[in-house]
Amino acid sequence: MTDDNESNRPWYREPWVWVIIAIPGITILWSVFLILFSMQQHVSMVEDDYYDKGTGINRELSRDIKAADLGLTGRVSFTDQQRLDIVLKSPERRNWERLEVELSHATLGDRDQTTIAERVGEGRYRASINALSDGRWYIDIRNIGNDWRLRSALNTPLEEPLTLKPIREARQQ
Template sequence: MSTVQKAWYKQVWPWVLLAFPLVSFIKAGHTIYVMQGANPDLVVDDYYKEGRAINMNLALYREAALRNLHATTLIAGNQVIVRFQENKTLGQHLKVEFFHNTIAAKDFVVTAERSGENLYVATLPSTLSGKWNLIVSDEHKDWKLRATAMLPVQQEIPLGY
């Protein structure tokens, strides 16, 4: 009785056993490739410098409180309208900064021009949706007002310190 044995590479079980490490190796390579293209936006390298910048920002909010600035903003379609309660001898232009909560590539800045005594109007690059942080400041960045909004929204958003 003679049995002819097939060569090892012609049998199924060695290939089944080799498939698991091979698939794991390919998946690890794919994961490394994907992670190289996705840098996290929320990680800060220099905590000390970032802390100093936060203190500078707080001073600008305090300056807005000292000037008794009160404003609201309305985002309608692709326009943003900033309305102050009273004229505090503001300039002809304001900076309105939009910061997305998680994706820094979506952040942008628009310049709002005076349209009347207490109104400033700017055109947005597109209609916004999702959670955004807004910062309104003058041209020289002497003061700042801020708000967080879930867009689109139908009512005015109060800007605070």
């Protein structure tokens, strides 16, 4: 008699039915959560105008060629994580009064910083910066007129001075 009662139970009293229904139900809820979460997050690594940025690389190469033509090389070191010392070398001993320095974090755009380095001696420049977090950074040094630039990647903490040279493509021109 009990076998008859168990076989005549309604479907909603069967535990396996609820397990099977729970699998797609949990999947749908998780998908809705991920969609809502992703809509609230801002990803700074993604550029809306990626095509314009890509074509801009060719335009910016002229500044690297100019740095190669001037024979510029540089050496960068950090003092107390708050001061940036730059030494520029050029065959013609060129001196600019100020340089613009841009430090860009590889993945976190909100940590980027731009500063002005003042000349403190023959080919020597100094700038104050906010302390850099450990990780991969890019440094871009250029004159105020934006005629040339020296650019390189660096990993912090920087153990020894970083040497900057014009990029390879500019040196081959």
